[in-house]
Amino acid sequence: METLFPPEIQALKEECERYAQEELAPLAEKLGEIDDVPTELRDSLGRSGLYRHIFPEEYGGYGTSAVKICVAREALAGVYGPADTTLAMQGLGGYPIVLKGNEEQKKKYLPRIASGELLSTFCLTEPEAGSDVSNLQTSAERKNGKFVINGRKRFISNGFSADVAVLFARTPEGGARSISAFILEKGMKGFNVAHRIPLMASHDIVEFEFKDLEVPEENLLGQVGDGYKLSMHTLDLMRMSVGAAAVGMGKRALKEAIAYSKKRVQFGSPISSFQGVSFKLAEMATDIETARCVVYLAAAKKDKGDPQASLYSSMAKMQGTEAAFRCIDQAVQIHGGVGVVKGSPVERLYREIRPLRIYEGTTEIQKLIIASHLLKG
Ligand SMILES: Cc1cc2nc3c(=O)[nH]c(=O)nc-3n(C[C@H](O)[C@H](O)[C@H](O)COP(=O)(O)OP(=O)(O)OC[C@H]3O[C@@H](n4cnc5c(N)ncnc54)[C@H](O)[C@@H]3O)c2cc1C
Numbered sequence: 518m519e520t521l522f523p524p525e526i527q528a529l530k531e532e533c534e535r536y537a538q539e540e541l542a543p544l545a546e547k548l549g550e551i552d553d554v555p556t557e558l559r560d561s562l563g564r565s566g567l568y569r570h571i572f573p574e575e576y577g578g579y580g581t582s583a584v585k586i587c588v589a590r591e592a593l594a595g596v597y598g599p600a601d602t603t604l605a606m607q608g609l610g611g612y613p614i615v616l617k618g619n620e621e622q623k624k625k626y627l628p629r630i631a632s633g634e635l636l637s638t639f640c641l642t643e644p645e646a647g648s649d650v651s652n653l654q655t656s657a658e659r660k661n662g663k664f665v666i667n668g669r670k671r672f673i674s675n676g677f678s679a680d681v682a683v684l685f686a687r688t689p690e691g692g693a694r695s696i697s698a699f700i701l702e703k704g705m706k707g708f709n710v711a712h713r714i715p716l717m718a719s720h721d722i723v724e725f726e727f728k729d730l731e732v733p734e735e736n737l738l739g740q741v742g743d744g745y746k747l748s749m750h751t752l753d754l755m756r757m758s759v760g761a762a763a764v765g766m767g768k769r770a771l772k773e774a775i776a777y778s779k780k781r782v783q784f785g786s787p788i789s790s791f792q793g794v795s796f797k798l799a800e801m802a803t804d805i806e807t808a809r810c811v812v813y814l815a816a817a818k819k820d821k822g823d824p825q826a827s828l829y830s831s832m833a834k835m836q837g838t839e840a841a842f843r844c845i846d847q848a849v850q851i852h853g854g855v856g857v858v859k860g861s862p863v864e865r866l867y868r869e870i871r872p873l874r875i876y877e878g879t880t881e882i883q884k885l886i887i888a889s890h891l892l893k894g
Contacts, residue, residue, distance in 0.1 A: 563633025595769030610637025760837025
């Protein structure tokens with residue numbers, strides 16, 4: 518894959534890998550399993566400058582680039598899952614403002630999200646609206662120059678630590694199917710974490726409850742009714758990068774499996790000398806490298822404005838997460854009993870990869886999207 522990277526992308530890849538190894542790995546060791554975004558992680562990611570690849574230059578970024586976001590996520594995810602999640606959430610919470618924010622909103626929020634001063638999140642999913650997001654029920658009704666929001670949002674990543682959120686809610690004034698987007702700020706009255714959700718792997722994730730949350734009209738993003746398309750366009754930028762993060766995790770598992778298979782001796786030989794093990798390594802490497810190709814193809818298409826980017830983005834998300842899951846499972850197998858001991862890198866990866874096959878559209882939903890592109894011709 519590197520053969521196809523221009524020098525600028527190769528340099529970023531090396532910079533990200535250096536950051537991940539030299540700064541993030543010791544931090545991961547120190548912080549361990551977490552369910553929020555500790556200040557040290559927040560500060561470190563902010564200093565790394567990696568969020569800036571999500572945002573335009575005029576608002577504190579280096580220019581939005583799907584390829585660069587993928588390079589960064591691939592490097593971070595294999596080293597520390599929560600760092601990767603935080604990078605992704607800056608995109609999911611910040612990019613809707615790039616797409617639909619007015620000048621005032623962009624100036625107010627984007628430079629601070631790009632620098633890491635503010636952490637952002639994206640509130641779309643509800644208890645009764647997961648894959649079927651168009652069924653969301655949270656409502657926003659205009660009263661006395663404000664929008665009054667009532668409802669719940671479930672599985673919101675970085676919801677505990679985020680300072681700002683983009684929320685999608687039904688707006689009856691725009692018609693029965695109208696969904697609009699709003700910028701929320703921590704501390705607004707009625708914007709409450711209902712409870713944190715304990716996950717199988719490190720993740721800051723919550724359910725929100727909104728009770729008569731009053732949002733000023735100036736926090737409406739775009740026009741009433743713009744919300745549904747805005748959520749989909751935001752996911753279009755970030756979806757292939759879930760595949761990139763998965764590839765990063767799969768590559769780490771492969772590296773661990775190779776090292777272990779060379780040092781573990783059974784029947785008088787390193788287990789890597791048994792074809793049953795070495796063939797596994799060959800399949801894992803091929804699976805992951807194939808996934809990487811479609812991830813970067815999708816990202817390059819997105820950066821070029823190719824109309825097929827959305828199709829390839831779904832392929833990249835599905836192939837990246839499924840291949841990484843297979844690869845990590847085999848890495849655990851190669852480690853034998855050691856692979857399921859809590860705290861070993863492959864055991865952690867086995868838990869961390871699982872949600873990636875679910876969030877930002879499950880594998881089944883990616884298949885629906887891919888099939889609908891194919892059938893439309
Ligand atoms: C770790 C994690 C982080 C998340 N972070 C966020 C976040 O920050 N913000 C946010 O808004 N959301 C977030 N989500 C929510 C996530 O996007 C949803 O969980 C996901 O879209 C699936 O919705 P659901 O859980 O309600 O499952 P459901 O939609 O109930 O699906 C259950 C099963 O049915 C299948 N299914 C559903 N419909 C179909 C169909 N038409 N055809 C075939 N199969 C189907 C699904 O593939 C799945 O296997 C997160 C979820 C997780 C697990």
